[in-house]
Amino acid sequence: MAFLSSRRRRARLVLEVDDAALGRLLKSLQATTSTGTIGATDLFMGQISRLLDQSKADWDRRTHQLSVLACCLSESHGPRGWAAREPRNASALVLSAWVQLERGRARGRLEDAAGIAESCLRAADLAPEDPTPWVVLLGLSRLERRSQREVFGVWNEVLARDRWNREAHLSMLRYLGPEEMGSRVQVLDFLDAVRASTPANAPCAATELTAHVLQYHSVLTRGGVEALMARHRWSHASAAQTLDRTAHTWARPGFLHHAAALADLNLLAYALIAADRRSEARPVFEAINGTVAAWPWSVGGDPVSEFEEARIRSGTGE
Structure with missing residues (x-):
């Protein structure tokens, strides 16, 4: 790939x-x-x-x-x-x-x-x-x-x-x-x-990571204080362990080789930014190299704009 x-x-x-x-x-x-x-x-x-x-x-x-x-x-x-x-x-x-x-x-x-x-x-x-x-x-x-x-x-x-x-x-x-x-x-x-x-x-x-992102979105949609504190759910043991397992392996050349691998890397980049793990997101964005998958970025608005803003936050390209 x-x-x-x-x-x-x-x-x-x-x-x-x-x-x-x-x-x-x-x-x-x-x-x-x-x-x-x-x-x-x-x-x-x-x-x-x-x-x-x-x-x-x-x-x-x-x-x-x-x-x-x-x-x-x-x-x-x-x-x-x-x-x-x-x-x-x-x-x-x-x-x-x-x-x-x-x-x-x-x-x-x-x-x-x-x-x-x-x-x-x-x-x-x-x-x-x-x-x-x-x-x-x-x-x-x-x-x-x-x-x-x-x-x-x-x-x-x-x-x-x-x-x-x-x-x-x-x-x-x-x-x-x-x-x-x-x-x-x-x-x-x-x-x-x-x-x-x-x-x-x-x-x-990416099934497990998808489940965590869906749960994160369900918290955001509730609004109020829960939505403001939604990022903290990524520090819960299950979500944190999922990010730990994927953040340092998926972006390695050749590790993911299925047809939608770049879509899954988009998902990982999104989750890492949501969890405020910006330094770990940087190599993922570098591996994606600008290829945007619509979901989950589209949840926040225009997917390309959301992706680009998140990529800047990660420090990629600095």
């Missing part, structure tokens, strides 16, 4: 993080959809199909690519058209389902939940080894607030295919939280299980 550089770069929001091939595809798709050229659908299908074919043996990168594409194409009719034209193409079915899920999440309602589920199950039949149909089904189950018995059944299907799937772990973390269908106790039990079985550099390694 080539995210180290001796020169400080201007901060910019990069949805694909360090996936250069995905970045080129996103630019090409933007040009294709904006020009509305004849044969645009064929070009659209061909470009995406080639990229996803290259990552078929890498479930972590395939999940990342589909996730970013679904977010960027949430208002496009291209994925549904591709799935209609190639109903036996698992990639087309999964992307179409994920796009509809993202659109439903943004609008607060799903147009066709049954259709999303059907597309995922058809894709699972066509590509039984692929975890991504089950990842989308997990997201659908969350949005529909399905029972824990159903959701854990889908979760187990993901794990059977991709033990350390980042997207699925983060989805389960939120589902088990008190804001959705669980409780703080269930979150703690989940984190204990993840911590006991997950390698330090696995794609889902």
Whole structure:
């Protein structure tokens, strides 16, 4: 993962993080959809199909690519058209389902939940080894607030295919939280299980740190004295130990090598600044080198501005 550089770069929001091939595809798709050229659908299908074919043996990168594409194409009719034209193409079915899920999440309602589920199950039949149909089904189950018995059944299907799937772990973390269908106790039990079985550099390694950031945000949203004192929660044993474990390893060259590693480094930089551990944040910002992930910076406002302000506070580039 080539995210180290001796020169400080201007901060910019990069949805694909360090996936250069995905970045080129996103630019090409933007040009294709904006020009509305004849044969645009064929070009659209061909470009995406080639990229996803290259990552078929890498479930972590395939999940990342589909996730970013679904977010960027949430208002496009291209994925549904591709799935209609190639109903036996698992990639087309999964992307179409994920796009509809993202659109439903943004609008607060799903147009066709049954259709999303059907597309995922058809894709699972066509590509039984692929975890991504089950990842989308997990997201659908969350949005529909399905029972824990159903959701854990889908979760187990993901794990059977991709033990350390980042997207699925983060989805389960939120589902088990008190804001959705669980409780703080269930979150703690989940984190204990993840911590006991997950390698330090696995794609889902940021699950525990994500939980602490979510808890920090929940304190901020309460307002009042609690919000003013929110930074002190990072000195609690569990949060402090999580930062201790990650601050001095994640930024090492090659330690994190999954597709969304730069997004996780953004999370770590954010947490270290929130905890006022500025000197430890500095090498993390240097490793990120200006590649901004929208979350969690967007919670405070414009993500690029929030990132740049935090980077200055860390002393990076001085």
